Amino acid sequence: MKFVAKIWPRLYIAIAIVFFVAPLLSMARFAFQRIPVISLGKDNLFKRWTIDGLLTTLRDPEFLHSLSVSLKVAFFTVLVLLFLMVPTTLWVHLSAPRWRGVVETVTILPYVVPPIALVVGVSGTYRSIAPWFLASNYSLVPFYAILAMPFTFRSLDVGIKALDLRTLVDAAKSLGASSLRVMWNVLLPNLRTSLINAAFLTITVVLGEFTIASLLLKRTLPMYMAQAQGSEPQGALGLGLLILVLTTILFTLVSIIRKKDSKSINVKNINVGMVP
Amino acid sequence: MSALEFVNVSKSFGDVNALNNFTIALEQGELVSLLGPSGCGKTTALRIAAGFETSDTGSILLGSTNIISLPAHQRRMGMVFQSYSLFPHLNIRDNVAFGLKVRGVPGDVRKKRAGEMLDLVRLSDLGHRMPHQISGGQQQRVALARALATEPHVLLLDEPLSALDAKIRVEVRDEIRRLNRDLGVTTMFVTHDQDEAMSISDRICVMNNGVIEQIGSPRDVYNNPATSFVAHFVGSINSLPRGNTRVLIRPENLVLATHGEIAQWRGAVTDITFVGAFTKISVVLDNDKSSVSVLAISSQIDHNIAIGKNIGINEEIR
Numbered sequence: 249m250k251f252v253a254k255i256w257p258r259l260y261i262a263i264a265i266v267f268f269v270a271p272l273l274s275m276a277r278f279a280f281q282r283i284p285v286i287s288l289g290k291d292n293l294f295k296r297w298t299i300d301g302l303l304t305t306l307r308d309p310e311f312l313h314s315l316s317v318s319l320k321v322a323f324f325t326v327l328v329l330l331f332l333m334v335p336t337t338l339w340v341h342l343s344a345p346r347w348r349g350v351v352e353t354v355t356i357l358p359y360v361v362p363p364i365a366l367v368v369g370v371s372g373t374y375r376s377i378a379p380w381f382l383a384s385n386y387s388l389v390p391f392y393a394i395l396a397m398p399f400t401f402r403s404l405d406v407g408i409k410a411l412d413l414r415t416l417v418d419a420a421k422s423l424g425a426s427s428l429r430v431m432w433n434v435l436l437p438n439l440r441t442s443l444i445n446a447a448f449l450t451i452t453v454v455l456g457e458f459t460i461a462s463l464l465l466k467r468t469l470p471m472y473m474a475q476a477q478g479s480e481p482q483g484a485l486g487l488g489l490l491i492l493v494l495t496t497i498l499f500t501l502v503s504i505i506r507k508k509d510s511k512s513i514n515v516k517n518i519n520v521g522m523v524p
Numbered sequence: 525m526s527a528l529e530f531v532n533v534s535k536s537f538g539d540v541n542a543l544n545n546f547t548i549a550l551e552q553g554e555l556v557s558l559l560g561p562s563g564c565g566k567t568t569a570l571r572i573a574a575g576f577e578t579s580d581t582g583s584i585l586l587g588s589t590n591i592i593s594l595p596a597h598q599r600r601m602g603m604v605f606q607s608y609s610l611f612p613h614l615n616i617r618d619n620v621a622f623g624l625k626v627r628g629v630p631g632d633v634r635k636k637r638a639g640e641m642l643d644l645v646r647l648s649d650l651g652h653r654m655p656h657q658i659s660g661g662q663q664q665r666v667a668l669a670r671a672l673a674t675e676p677h678v679l680l681l682d683e684p685l686s687a688l689d690a691k692i693r694v695e696v697r698d699e700i701r702r703l704n705r706d707l708g709v710t711t712m713f714v715t716h717d718q719d720e721a722m723s724i725s726d727r728i729c730v731m732n733n734g735v736i737e738q739i740g741s742p743r744d745v746y747n748n749p750a751t752s753f754v755a756h757f758v759g760s761i762n763s764l765p766r767g768n769t770r771v772l773i774r775p776e777n778l779v780l781a782t783h784g785e786i787a788q789w790r791g792a793v794t795d796i797t798f799v800g801a802f803t804k805i806s807v808v809l810d811n812d813k814s815s816v817s818v819l820a821i822s823s824q825i826d827h828n829i830a831i832g833k834n835i836g837i838n839e840e841i842r
Contacts (some may be wrong), residue, residue, distance in 0.1 A: 323765040415609040418576050419667075421596040422603035423623035423674060433626070 305483030314472035407442025533582030560731035617651035623674035661692035767814030787836025
């Protein structure tokens with residue numbers, strides 16, 4: 249009995265690892281072994297590995313262009329979201345706790361409204377009144393801000409809950425700090441982890457979003473990757489893996505910062521949420 | 525002219541009258557406690573003085589200036605809170621210097637002043653530590669130093685000892701009293717703990733349901749309570765029948781009748797609690813079954829007294 253009880257959890261973990269890692273390994277073999285897919289087997293596991301495909305893609309001017317579009321859009325999305333959500337979340341906690349439920353519900357709307365409905369509705373409106381808006385790559389920013397809202401709100405919400413917000417604000421004010429100074433010198437530094445968390449989650453949303461970009465015909469990174477899979481499939485998959493590795497490194501860094509902060513600021517259990 | 529004066533300040537939250545025509549004047553350097561049960565309006569009064577809460581009517585005078593419409597950050601009130609309110613991202617020295625920094629005091633002056641303030645609360649070795657690395661009592665002393673660093677007009681203390689354990693509580697309490705005396709800073713101290721108020725205050729303002737019941741020195745409030753509420757809230761008190769009325773007598777003002785002496789009241793002993801120099805004897809009176817406690821000097825108690833025994837009680841003649 250003891251042996252069985254011990255083996256089960258391990259078996260379970262082994263299955264989970266295979267489930268997650270096997271597709272990644274297959275992807276890596278496809279992307280980095282110069283062998284026709286049909287002949288990939290266990291005999292040639294260590295043969296003809298190369299990163300030429302990935303390098304070709306990385307040198308492609310189209311790739312660099314789409315990467316720069318995605319990063320710029322990500323940057324502005326983060327700015328817009330934090331600019332909107334930081335004051336809103338603080339306001340909800342400080343002055344209107346009754347509205348927290350409403351705000352929370354609004355932030356999960358992107359889960360309810362499918363992206364296609366969002367784009368069709370918004371583009372229908374703007375095409376007639378401000379066609380220039382949809383022509384710009386930055387027209388993606390408001391859409392992505394909406395998509396990343398659930399992550400941002402939750403990240404900030406948890407960070408604020410871990411602080412004794414009311415007392416910190418009152419203490420700073422009694423020491424002569426104006427509202428702006430309270431925000432800048434007390435609240436933002438103490439919400440550092442939440443802000444970094446929210447920013448990284450937003451970036452991953454932007455770097456992974458396909459539907460809206462495709463409907464609005466924007467040359468973003470996911471669009472490029474989808475296209476490249478037709479012309480340079482090895483490079484495209486290699487790129488996919490590279491992005492996955494980079495995102496993993498980013499989130500490891502975030503969790504290291506979080507652990508360091510939780511010692512000093514007492515911010516605990518911030519849920520990183522789902523990486524899209 | 526008073527250092528801080530509340531004139532007819534009223535405040536209600538919905539149907540609840542939190543503060544009703546609250547009027548009190550604090551003299552320069554005086555330490556006044558607002559004492560009362562939770563919900564009596566004491567914290568509301570303090571928060572209105574600090575500018576965190578608006579009042580419905582009335583004014584607050586700082587010297588001769590009415591500050592009622594001034595925002596909190598322009599009032600120059602030092603405040604210490606129940607929960608340790610140190611900024612978690614700043615070390616102890618920077619916490620103390622925070623008020624000076626937002627006022628634009630240059631870095632070297634700031635550093636020097638923060639050092640002096642930490643000396644004052646005897647924590648100068650801890651300047652480089654982070655708030656989570658020091659104890660609760662130390663955090664509260666840092667909070668005091670931080671509040672005093674900007675030389676506030678008035679120091680407002682909102683139950684600053686409630687979160688501390690008993691021994692540390694006395695230490696920080698004495699620290700507050702010492703700073704108040706040494707610096708001559710006018711201090712308003714909110715508490716629900718009568719012992720705390722008694723031991724620290726020049727005057728106590730006893731409050732109930734948003735109204736002041738009595739303002740007076742600790743001795744005055746204890747010995748000459750103005751209302752039945754004050755008598756019951758400050759110290760313990762017995763209500764005993766006398767003719768058709770009842771009299772209020774403190775346990776230490778009752779004595780056990782000696783053998784053969786005529787007793788004003790008689791009753792059965794229900795409990796005997798030894799508390800060192802004194803012994804508390806609980807009695808249920810024979811005639812109306814009310815519970816009474818007598819605080820007697822332990823060395824003078826008759827050894828024959830036991831639970832269930834019938835004894836006589838008299839009011840001490842002074």
